[in-house]
Amino acid sequence: MAGVLEIQNLQKNFDAVKVINDFSMDVIELTLCCLVGPNGAGKTTTMDLITGRQKPTSGSVTFRGHVITGENEQMIARRGLGRKFQIPAVFRELTVRQNLEVAYSHEVNALKNIFSFSSRQCDARIDEVAEQVGLQERLAVIAGTLSHGETQWLEIGMVLMQDPALLLLDEPVAGMTEQEIEKTADILNTMKKTKTLIVVEHDMGFVREIADIVTVMHMGSLLAQGTIQEIETNQQVRDVYLGTEDH
Amino acid sequence: MTINPYHDKRLQWVAYAIFFALLALVPILLDDAFLLNQLSTFGVYGILALSLSLCWGFGGILNLGQGIAFGLGAYGMAMTMQMQSQDIDTNPIPPFMLNNALESLPMIWEPFWNTGTGIFLAVAIPTLYCLIFGALMFQARVSGPFFAIMTLAMLSAFYTVFIDLQPYTNGVNGISPPMPLEVGSLVVDPYSTTSYWIVYAVLLLSTVVAKLLTQSKFGLIVRAQNNDPERVRFLGYNVAVYETLIYAISGCMAALAGMCFTFLTQYVSPSQFDVGFSISIVIWAAIGGRGSLLWAIMGAFIVQGAQSYLGDEFLNTWILILGFFFILVVRFLPGGLAGLVELILGKLPNMSKQQKSPGEKPVDKASLKEA
Ligand SMILES: Nc1ncnc2c1ncn2[C@@H]1O[C@H](COP(=O)(O)OP(=O)(O)O)[C@@H](O)[C@H]1O
Ligand SMILES: [Mg+2]
Numbered sequence: 001m002a003g004v005l006e007i008q009n010l011q012k013n014f015d016a017v018k019v020i021n022d023f024s025m026d027v028i029e030l031t032l033c034c035l036v037g038p039n040g041a042g043k044t045t046t047m048d049l050i051t052g053r054q055k056p057t058s059g060s061v062t063f064r065g066h067v068i069t070g071e072n073e074q075m076i077a078r079r080g081l082g083r084k085f086q087i088p089a090v091f092r093e094l095t096v097r098q099n100l101e102v103a104y105s106h107e108v109n110a111l112k113n114i115f116s117f118s119s120r121q122c123d124a125r126i127d128e129v130a131e132q133v134g135l136q137e138r139l140a141v142i143a144g145t146l147s148h149g150e151t152q153w154l155e156i157g158m159v160l161m162q163d164p165a166l167l168l169l170d171e172p173v174a175g176m177t178e179q180e181i182e183k184t185a186d187i188l189n190t191m192k193k194t195k196t197l198i199v200v201e202h203d204m205g206f207v208r209e210i211a212d213i214v215t216v217m218h219m220g221s222l223l224a225q226g227t228i229q230e231i232e233t234n235q236q237v238r239d240v241y242l243g244t245e246d247h
Numbered sequence: 248m249t250i251n252p253y254h255d256k257r258l259q260w261v262a263y264a265i266f267f268a269l270l271a272l273v274p275i276l277l278d279d280a281f282l283l284n285q286l287s288t289f290g291v292y293g294i295l296a297l298s299l300s301l302c303w304g305f306g307g308i309l310n311l312g313q314g315i316a317f318g319l320g321a322y323g324m325a326m327t328m329q330m331q332s333q334d335i336d337t338n339p340i341p342p343f344m345l346n347n348a349l350e351s352l353p354m355i356w357e358p359f360w361n362t363g364t365g366i367f368l369a370v371a372i373p374t375l376y377c378l379i380f381g382a383l384m385f386q387a388r389v390s391g392p393f394f395a396i397m398t399l400a401m402l403s404a405f406y407t408v409f410i411d412l413q414p415y416t417n418g419v420n421g422i423s424p425p426m427p428l429e430v431g432s433l434v435v436d437p438y439s440t441t442s443y444w445i446v447y448a449v450l451l452l453s454t455v456v457a458k459l460l461t462q463s464k465f466g467l468i469v470r471a472q473n474n475d476p477e478r479v480r481f482l483g484y485n486v487a488v489y490e491t492l493i494y495a496i497s498g499c500m501a502a503l504a505g506m507c508f509t510f511l512t513q514y515v516s517p518s519q520f521d522v523g524f525s526i527s528i529v530i531w532a533a534i535g536g537r538g539s540l541l542w543a544i545m546g547a548f549i550v551q552g553a554q555s556y557l558g559d560e561f562l563n564t565w566i567l568i569l570g571f572f573f574i575l576v577v578r579f580l581p582g583g584l585a586g587l588v589e590l591i592l593g594k595l596p597n598m599s600k601q602q603k604s605p606g607e608k609p610v611d612k613a614s615l616k617e618a
Contacts (some may be wrong), residue, residue, distance in 0.1 A: 077483035093470070108485065
């Protein structure tokens with residue numbers, strides 16, 4: 001099976017601090033990989049390095065055979081990488097529908113978009129995605145007034161509108177209620193039939209429900225990788241979690 | 248949720264139609280040439296306020312140097328008009344150049360022999376300037392107050408350069424073409440209905456273009472980047488290109504306004520690049536409501552109208568009064584008069600229906616940007 005995303009010997013220093021230290025990982029097509037690890041392990045920074053928000057000190061990221069390290073955010077996004085942020089980032093002053101419309105970025109050319117007023121494909125896609133994330137009743141609402149859970153779903157919906165090959169979701173269930181987490185797990189389990197996903201998550205219960213493969217990070221390095229059973233019985237992982245995890 | 252008629256897209260177009268119908272009545276009902284000329288100048292200010300509303304209200308790009316595009320357009324038109332009074336064989340050099348001891352027409356003046364080329368350059372050069380300056384700034388992700396300060400610095404630079412290039416620009420004295428503009432057989436007399444209709448057409452065209460822009464996908468992305476530029480980048484859009492374009496389109500409109508201003512006054516001077524003037528444009532848009540194209544135009548009309556009729560009485564304190572209103576608006580009415588109207592219209596249908604929950608704000612910033 002082909003690796004969609006290959007991370008090789010990634011290194012990121014902030015001044016003297018090595019935040020990511022010789023981290024390598026392969027993500028296989030149409031799998032859902034959970035990236036877990038205690039707070040400050042470097043999960044968000046890894047996403048920043050993959051999506052071009054930060055430049056690595058050394059090492060490389062290869063996406064579908066292209067080395068993407070050094071490219072800027074919009075170039076990487078156009079290659080088919082979508083991202084949901086840890087702190088939900090939606091356009092708070094726009095409606096839910098408008099948020100999804102912006103995220104439908106099949107045409108990024110500014111000059112062409114000047115002459116684009118409405119698109120049937122976009123409307124159809126909005127209906128589909130809104131149903132998938134359960135926001136079909138909320139399309140006319142200003143995004144800034146959504147509940148926390150709805151905001152998380154809207155951002156997942158935005159990533160779906162983008163229709164990327166690989167989705168990076170940073171803590172998609174943070175702050176959600178039990179039912180909301182349940183629903184999100186359903187959404188992700190549907191998504192992984194057609195997409196490759198990397199999901200950052202602490203909540204092992206949630207990870208158990210969705211993950212094909214679990215990658216454990218600790219202090220910027222790879223600690224272990226394997227199926228959920230392998231990870232849960234791994235002594236090293238237990239030590240790290242029991243040692244530093246605060247919940 | 249109750250629907251505020253302020254946000255009804257169809258009603259908005261109706262409001263625009265009524266506004267322009269009223270403006271079209273002016274030259275029909277009015278036979279005072281002096282007043283007509285003054286109202287035409289207000290139209291020019293309206294175009295400026297509209298252009299700033301597009302860039303600042305929708306794009307979130309505060310441009311304190313809108314006078315640059317305006318001034319360049321005005322100078323381009325003045326050069327075109329000046330050359331119409333020169334003769335290539337007998338009298339090729341404008342008088343002020345002779346006074347400045349120039350012996351031949353400077354190269355940059357040559358293209359203005361041709362009226363068509365001159366008019367084209369008057370709009371093309373400022374637009375190109377905005378494209379280049381915008382691209383340089385936005386590629387480097389200069390934004391917010393930093394961008395505003397850069398525009399202010401450039402404005403001061405233009406002001407100084409146009410004074411210093413005395414032999415080419417006649418310095419502080421400026422250029423006063425002796426004859427009205429002539430395009431083909433059409434004489435654009437500043438005190439005629441012709442010039443009023445030209446300004447009217449430019450204002451109407453700019454408004455329609457601006458309104459369509461805000462309703463296009465392009466406009467939606469511009470609004471989104473105003474909310475969160477980083478998020479827009481991660482969706483694959485090159486934010487700098489969108490910023491540069493909206494800034495340049497706005498600059499192009501300001502250049503057209505500058506051109507109109509010159510044929511209305513038959514005069515141009517470095518005061519077009521005056522910091523105070525560019526700040527006034529910001530004040531018009533802010534008082535009218537920068538989030539609404541129509542109200543930004545009204546802001547220019549109201550403030551300049553008040554200045555013309557009340558300014559004489561409060562000659563020395565006018566600027567203080569204006570400053571006071573500006574602070575009042577910034578502090579209590581961020582949406583300007585447009586925000587006030589939105590608030591009132593929002594309350595209307597609620598009278599008969601149930602009370603809103605007390606925590607709910609009647610106006611949110613987002614909805615302001617619809618209009
Ligand atoms: N811009 C930065 N400058 C300095 N240190 C940073 C920066 N961003 C993150 N860090 C540090 O890098 C480490 C990893 O952070 P992060 O990737 O956010 O962890 P996680 O998402 O796994 O909780 C933390 O110790 C954090 O303090
Ligand atoms: Mg994190």
